[in-house]
Amino acid sequence: MPISNAAFVRSTVILLIAGMLALLGIVGTSLWLVSKVQGYFAGFIEVREARSASADLLSILKDAETGQRGFIITGDIAFRAPYDSALRGVAEQEEVFLEKTMRLPEYAGRARRVGELVEQKLAELAATVDLMEQGRQAEAIEEIKTDRGRVLMDQLRVEIGSIMNDADRRLEESVVDTLRSAGALQWTTVIGAIAIIGVLGGAAVVVMQYTRDILAARREVETLNATLEKRVDERTEELIRANQEVQRFAYIVTHDLRAPLVNIMGFTSELQASLASIQSYVLADGKAPSEGDILEARRAASEDLPEAIGFIRSSTKKMDGLINAILKISRDGRRELRIERVDIKALVETGAAAVGHQVGESDGEVTIDDKLPTVISDRLSLEQVFGNLFDNAIKYQVPGRPLRISVTAKNGGRAGFVIEFTDNGRGIAPEDHERVFELFRRSGTQDKPGEGIGLAHVRSLMRNLGGDIVVRSELGQGTTFVLRLPPDLSKVVRSMQA
Structure with missing residues (x-):
């Protein structure tokens, strides 16, 4: 000290x-x-x-x-x-x-x-x-x-x-x-x-x-002065990246929300057309409707109206899901971080135990490195990160292949701790390595339920913790998510406030 x-x-x-x-x-x-x-x-x-x-x-x-x-x-x-x-x-x-x-x-x-x-x-x-x-x-x-x-x-x-x-x-x-x-x-x-x-x-x-403390402080000041320009560049790059993400997020949100609205507007026109057929039958004013009017009214009541209402409901449901996903990410971004000592090994073991039954169904196993570190960070955010990664590994496993999950760690020096979460699932195509972290974007065959917000949420959580996440993967070979995590979030918070 x-x-x-x-x-x-x-x-x-x-x-x-x-x-x-x-x-x-x-x-x-x-x-x-x-x-x-x-x-x-x-x-x-x-x-x-x-x-x-x-x-x-x-x-x-x-x-x-x-x-x-x-x-x-x-x-x-x-x-x-x-x-x-x-x-x-x-x-x-x-x-x-x-x-x-x-x-x-x-x-x-x-x-x-x-x-x-x-x-x-x-x-x-x-x-x-x-x-x-x-x-x-x-x-x-x-x-x-x-x-x-x-x-x-x-x-x-x-x-x-x-x-x-x-x-x-x-x-x-x-x-x-x-x-x-x-x-x-x-x-x-x-x-x-x-x-x-x-x-x-x-x-x-x-x-x-x-004297040693004075020299250390002097060296630190010299280092800070020497790296000030670099830190400014890094902050500038972070701001540029954040701005790009905001723009991309705004584009994705407007694009994905616009699609249900277009569907609703289109099927509203169908409703209006079907309503005209029904009106000609119902509002005949004492005149006998023609056989064609009767057939059109019946088809509108039995086919066109239910179909339009169903498509409108589906579109509104999708829009509601998108809005809820956006609200969830927004709430997590505004949530006050609770900084405390977190044992990553114990946290990962808890996450593995939660999916132990599903892993066991495929005769799989989870290997956890004994060298996983203890950090000063937000426990809830890390629980959500590893919980999402475990869920993805199980969701996208290869049928008939025993699931293998491993979690290892190493000290990355000034970059903090580097934690690698590896599975032997179906993998991600190279062109989708960055796409999977975008909101409402998914990779590969869409044969699993989901809205494409999981990994976007994970990256948002990791960046809130002063870290980041990237992916290495090959189709059919498996996936490795590389998490970079600072050892002490409180120092990162102070640095951001300075």
Whole structure:
């Protein structure tokens, strides 16, 4: 269906709004997810730095304790240097540890506890080293054996270890959250891209369809312009043909109606002559009529008058039949067409069923093509057309030959559908192929009842439907009536009104 300007504008606006909403959704969701990822990453850095500072502090405390014990147990001055070095690093690392952990509220309490334990541990280390410097090695060793330093170190390991374990858990959670957010961001991007592609695709389809409709309309206008002269010529030919038919119709009507009138006038003269004979007998005024008058009066009463009256009645009956036929064609021409969908196959099957008994009497058959079309036309007119063709096929069948009737169809392109109605009857002479469609004209031996209006009526109906009918036939071989029928009568009506 062609897209209208209003539909095109409406579709374009809807697609633009949809595209803007999709784009805003993508941007907003992406910014939100990026913000979450940044938050996760910032938290991840803080926790990782806190854990790293905790691990470094514990490690340097271990180094200081190792140097202290080596120096006290061995008395070797070589162990004093690692101790002094670690001791200087503890102060720096403790400051870093407190800075990193105090940022996180959940670690603040533990960090203060670790600071207190570090101070106690440093004091314990310094006390033993001072004893050693004073040459009191035995007392320093006894101090170590009290396990006070080990207990402090174990407490430090527990406190710092809990911070590190919690930091490890939070780091894992942060990685999972970051990956989840990154995945959501990826899916948002993919879905948004699909949505935008869909919107762009829809817009492209609408634009292409609208462009195609415009091009088709332009081509149609160009075609109409190019064929305008041809259509004018065709209309002119139709008008000429219609005028010729009107003239022929007027000639035939006046000729055929004149014949009964001439007969009536002639036999009226006979009546008048017969009346004179009777008057001479009846109005003798008391005189005895002669024998000749009596014989003339008797012959007029018994022969001449009945014969003249019979011929007058026959002529008036024929004139009445001609007038009724003319009125019938005239009424059909004035009847308003009822345009509807008509299944030609079903309509022909109904017509064949109506004459099925007569066809069966000659062992005949009716073959109907499955490809008969469905058209938009006037059902009553088509019923009359096919009904008349079936009646003619039965009326003019060859005695002793099984009647064969076939109805086929093909698509004639711009000419519409072409339907062929074929029988194997006695046929029509070539010189009568056009004559049979004239009013009151019949072909061949006049041994069948009829007035010669059937095929004239059929052609009138077909032309009212925007089509036509012609005949192909050979004497003794059968007849094919070729019907041309437009697929949609409503378009023909509009074209005729334009």
